[in-house]
Amino acid sequence: MTLLILGVILWIGAHTFKRLAPDTRAGMGETGKGVVAVLLLVALALMIVGYRGAYGDVWWGRHPATVGINNLLNLFAVYLFAASGMKTRITAGIRHPQLTAVKAWAVGHLLVNGDLPSLILFGGLLGWAVWEVILINRATERPAPPPPASMGKEIGAVVGTLVVYGLIAWAHYWFGYPAFG
Known part of the structure; x- marks a missing residue:
């Protein structure tokens, strides 16, 4: 469950980074796009692996x-x-x-x-x-x-x-x- 939660948090953070810290994101220039893309791929992998291995109340x-x-x-x-x-x-x-x-x-x-x-x-x-x-x-x-x-x-x-x-x-x-x- 921890991987799933980390994946969701990372997904949200990577997507909202530009909105919450626009100056920092702008300062990263084109490199920032690559960083965000990598973070989103990691988040996606964490969500997939975490979801497939998670269990809980139904x-x-x-x-x-x-x-x-x-x-x-x-x-x-x-x-x-x-x-x-x-x-x-x-x-x-x-x-x-x-x-x-x-x-x-x-x-x-x-x-x-x-x-x-x-x-x-x-x-x-x-x-x-x-x-x-x-x-x-x-x-x-x-x-x-x-x-x-x-x-x-x-x-x-x-x-x-x-x-x-x-x-x-x-x-x-x-x-x-x-x-x-």
Whole structure:
């Protein structure tokens, strides 16, 4: 459980470093990007290893209805990441599509995983995403919405979403976490 908690704390710290200590981060220049990237990879490894080895109380479990809701939320989360990269129409209405994706992903996983390690991992990342949105909104003005995306970008985002979602579902099965069962 310690590795999981350290991973979540490191993830939050690395992501919020720029917001909480902007002068220090700016002073690091381009090197800072590499440092943050390495910290995030270490955090990700700690969270994966820590989650797989953690155990704790279980308050609720999977139910067919919550599995379906989880899958829809995660499909939406993957779409938001694709939409963010391709600047599709939905990004005109959602200021932080990637952080909104993290929130949808975390809520979906909390619906089907009611154990202590899941609350630490998914609840911790949900809390981080909410906090990050607040920090960004306080620090920056809302940018002008992007121009409408072409239909090709919209279709590309949907196709990319389906491919990536399929790969994620396959990886879940491979690691022993069935996405649809």
